[in-house]
Amino acid sequence: MHRRGHIGLTLLGISPVLYVLLPEKPLLAVLALGVFVIEPLPDYDNRLRWLEHRKTSHSLVMAAFVGGICSGLGWVLGQHITLPLASLLSAAAAHDQAIIAQLADQLALLDPATMSLIGGTIGAGGVLLHLLADAMTVNGIQPFLPFSRIRVSFSSLYSDNPIVNVGLLVLGWLAVLVVSILATPLSDLAAQIGGFLYSTIG
Numbered sequence: 001m002h003r004r005g006h007i008g009l010t011l012l013g014i015s016p017v018l019y020v021l022l023p024e025k026p027l028l029a030v031l032a033l034g035v036f037v038i039e040p041l042p043d044y045d046n047r048l049r050w051l052e053h054r055k056t057s058h059s060l061v062m063a064a065f066v067g068g069i070c071s072g073l074g075w076v077l078g079q080h081i082t083l084p085l086a087s088l089l090s091a092a093a094a095h096d097q098a099i100i101a102q103l104a105d106q107l108a109l110l111d112p113a114t115m116s117l118i119g120g121t122i123g124a125g126g127v128l129l130h131l132l133a134d135a136m137t138v139n140g141i142q143p144f145l146p147f148s149r150i151r152v153s154f155s156s157l158y159s160d161n162p163i164v165n166v167g168l169l170v171l172g173w174l175a176v177l178v179v180s181i182l183a184t185p186l187s188d189l190a191a192q193i194g195g196f197l198y199s200t201i202g
């Protein structure tokens with residue numbers, strides 16, 4: 001799959017996550033966007049001479065490897081950044097500064113165990129979303145390398161198919177648009193506009 005298709009599929013994949021997280025845990029929703037940093041990583045095999053394109057870089061082993069690294073990184077961030085920052089802010093918010101107190105509450109949710117889980121999910125999830133998009137092409141991927149050469153390909157589409165690439169991108173942005181209307185205060189605004197139009201037409 002080309003970059004547009006990959007981005008489209010990642011947007012589609014992250015939309016339900018954003019829908020769940022945005023209303024109550026907006027900071028987690030922002031962290032989830034880290035998947036856009038991870039997702040392109042498997043194609044860096046093009047730049048590394050010792051890695052063959054779409055081989056082990058495009059496997060479940062790679063997903064577990066990146067997930068493990070990100071999980072460890074999450075733990076370190078939770079231990080040394082988010083929790084200390086949360087207690088710092090909650091102390092600073094003593095004089096009823098509601099926004100800072102809210103931010104402190106959000107940060108306090110990000111303890112090392114949670115951050116490790118988030119990191120692992122983003123790391124493995126980002127690579128899996130990449131693999132899924134490449135598995136939709138005629139060349140497919142070999143997800144069980146280096147243990148098995150079994151090839152997985154869900155369709156006979158070529159990775160440079162413009163309709164599929166642009167189609168996925170458009171679908172992805174539509175999904176994000178729908179989610180941002182449904183899961184944020186925009187939904188109240190949309191309901192008000194809808195009610196106004198309905199009363200005007202009716």
Ligand SMILES: [Zn+2]
Binds near residue numbers: 042043134
């Ligand atoms: Zn790829």
